[in-house]
Amino acid sequence: MIAIARRELVAYFSSLLAYVVIALFLGVTGFYFYSNLSFFLLSGGFDVARGLWQFQLHDMRQIMLTLLPLLTMRLFAEERRLGTLELLWTYPLRDIEIVLGKYLAAMLVLLLMLLPTLLFPALLLPTHAPVAIGPLLAGYLGLFLLGAAFLACGILISSLTDSQVLAAAVTFCLLLLFWMMTWNEAAVGAPVLSVLSRFSLFDRFYVFSRGGIDTRDVTFLILFSVVFLAWTVLALGSRRWRGVR
Amino acid sequence: MIEVAHLTKEFGDFTAVKDLSFTVEAGECVGFLGPNGAGKTTTMRVIAGIFPPTTGTVRVAGHDVQRDPHGARRAVGYFPENAPYYPEMSVEGYLAFVARAKRLARTVRRDEVERVLRACALGEVRRRQVGKLSKGFRQRVGLAQALLGDSQVLVLDEPTSGLDPEQVSEIRELVKNLRGQRTIVFSSHILSEVSQVAQRVVIINRGRIVAEDRPEGLARRIEGTVTVWLRAEAPAGELGELLARVPGLRDLAHVDGRWRFHARDETTVREASRAVSARGWILLELSRESLSLEEIFLRLVHIEEDAAAQAPGQGAA
Numbered sequence: 001m002i003a004i005a006r007r008e009l010v011a012y013f014s015s016l017l018a019y020v021v022i023a024l025f026l027g028v029t030g031f032y033f034y035s036n037l038s039f040f041l042l043s044g045g046f047d048v049a050r051g052l053w054q055f056q057l058h059d060m061r062q063i064m065l066t067l068l069p070l071l072t073m074r075l076f077a078e079e080r081r082l083g084t085l086e087l088l089w090t091y092p093l094r095d096i097e098i099v100l101g102k103y104l105a106a107m108l109v110l111l112l113m114l115l116p117t118l119l120f121p122a123l124l125l126p127t128h129a130p131v132a133i134g135p136l137l138a139g140y141l142g143l144f145l146l147g148a149a150f151l152a153c154g155i156l157i158s159s160l161t162d163s164q165v166l167a168a169a170v171t172f173c174l175l176l177l178f179w180m181m182t183w184n185e186a187a188v189g190a191p192v193l194s195v196l197s198r199f200s201l202f203d204r205f206y207v208f209s210r211g212g213i214d215t216r217d218v219t220f221l222i223l224f225s226v227v228f229l230a231w232t233v234l235a236l237g238s239r240r241w242r243g244v245r
Numbered sequence: 246m247i248e249v250a251h252l253t254k255e256f257g258d259f260t261a262v263k264d265l266s267f268t269v270e271a272g273e274c275v276g277f278l279g280p281n282g283a284g285k286t287t288t289m290r291v292i293a294g295i296f297p298p299t300t301g302t303v304r305v306a307g308h309d310v311q312r313d314p315h316g317a318r319r320a321v322g323y324f325p326e327n328a329p330y331y332p333e334m335s336v337e338g339y340l341a342f343v344a345r346a347k348r349l350a351r352t353v354r355r356d357e358v359e360r361v362l363r364a365c366a367l368g369e370v371r372r373r374q375v376g377k378l379s380k381g382f383r384q385r386v387g388l389a390q391a392l393l394g395d396s397q398v399l400v401l402d403e404p405t406s407g408l409d410p411e412q413v414s415e416i417r418e419l420v421k422n423l424r425g426q427r428t429i430v431f432s433s434h435i436l437s438e439v440s441q442v443a444q445r446v447v448i449i450n451r452g453r454i455v456a457e458d459r460p461e462g463l464a465r466r467i468e469g470t471v472t473v474w475l476r477a478e479a480p481a482g483e484l485g486e487l488l489a490r491v492p493g494l495r496d497l498a499h500v501d502g503r504w505r506f507h508a509r510d511e512t513t514v515r516e517a518s519r520a521v522s523a524r525g526w527i528l529l530e531l532s533r534e535s536l537s538l539e540e541i542f543l544r545l546v547h548i549e550e551d552a553a554a555q556a557p558g559q560g561a562a
């Protein structure tokens with residue numbers, strides 16, 4: 001597993017991909033931070049300690065939705081196109097180790113995306129603005145778990161195709177669907193909506209973004225990742241049985 | 246070392262390999278021959294543990310590929326056709342990765358990588374990216390990863406395909422040097438290569454074994470038809486009539502002033518020569534063409550197809 005994770009990290013950082021994704025993420029979140037901060041300072045009267053970060057976390061979540069499919073698209077699609085997956089299968093590795101190794105590498109890149117954004121609250125610390133550290137950390141935990149769920153979904157899609165572009169596009173649309181699922185209240189009516197919102201990834205983020213941690217949300221997001229990773233292992237196993245790379 | 250018993254592999258409706266059985270002894274070097282789609286690659290992939298057999302058993306170094314897949318995979322170094330590679334990795338970085346993926350002990354990994362770099366003459370390119378190497382070097386990188394570790398069995402799928410003649414002979418030498426140290430199974434479509442490198446040849450067509458013998462043995466087996474060229478100082482028409490009467494002589498043809506025919510065996514050649522001398526004609530040329538492995542192969546495949554056509558229902562799938 002570690003061997004796979006190390007190789008994936010080499011692949012991420014020897015191509016421009018990881019650098020570009022991280023740079024884009026930091027650039028856009030930086031811009032959002034600047035505009036959110038200006039908004040709160042100009043409007044005044046809002047609860048900066050909480051409200052600002054809720055805005056900021058929601059914006060970061062949107063950017064993750066766009067960028068994370070770019071991290072997972074190549075994980076299996078590329079191996080399949082190159083034919084190297086076949087080679088991996090001749091080594092004494094279990095499919096679950098291959099999947100988890102790749103997942104681990106993507107999670108590390110996700111961490112490298114998120115950690116530098118802690119600079120934003122750090123910038124405010126020495127100034128007059130109060131920063132509530134606890135709720136902020138809860139928000140980041142939520143962001144990380146949400147990102148981990150995005151990555152798990154992306155890995156599955158990547159294992160189903162040998163086209164990276166297709167993997168990224170399908171992952172993005174699927175995540176978008178998970179987000180918009182609960183938008184159309186008028187169309188689906190209350191009973192359906194209450195079921196749908198249980199499965200919505202993004203509704204699960206709401207409490208986190210307000211600085212709270214609901215164990216049900218934590219459980220759901222972790223379970224979501226586990227299900228998609230297990231599905232990936234099964235998808236690989238089935239390809240293997242059928243003899244297609 | 247490798248025991249394949251009644252191996253059948255189906256992909257949906259398609260039967261790639263049907264009831265294939267053979268064994269390879271430790272230290273032996275066996276060549277797989279067969280046209281495209283014959284089932285060579287499928288058989289090798291099952292031995293390498295990429296996918297399980299549909300029915301039948303395959304044991305490598307005593308490990309059943311289904312019951313003990315990791316034990317079997319540890320015993321095999323596999324070189325897939327076209328040597329897939331990670332273009333962005335350096336040669337030594339890639340080999341270090343393979344050493345870890347093969348679960349070599351930390352203490353021997355570095356030595357192992359150095360050993361295969363030397364064995365495959367990759368020292369000069371060790372820090373270059375695999376994707377930027379020539380095809381010949383990439384092929385050697387593929388061989389190097391198969392050699393990593395102490396796997397007793399090497400399974401090489403078309404190790405020389407797509408290379409220029411110089412690179413082909415380099416790879417061939419590499420494989421030759423490994424004979425005796427490891428058990429080797431390799432496939433090839435260059436038949437002369439198999440006769441040079443392999444101690445035993447297994448010919449597969451349509452998922453079944455057509456013939457299995459030493460390269461010389463195969464030639465002997467279909468000696469029924471030896472091509473003979475004959476030229477003599479004689480009236481062409483009369484010579485032709487005379488030859489046509491020789492028992493065991495077939496497919497007589499007049500080509501560029503020479504006669505060509507297929508003889509059943511030595512006796513036929515002797516009879517033809519005697520008949521010409523008895524007429525007082527002078528024999529200018531009498532030469533025998535030994536069959537190339539290509540011809541042996543084609544004939545065996547045709548013999549097999551004829552047999553299958555005569556016994557409907559038992560034909561290859």
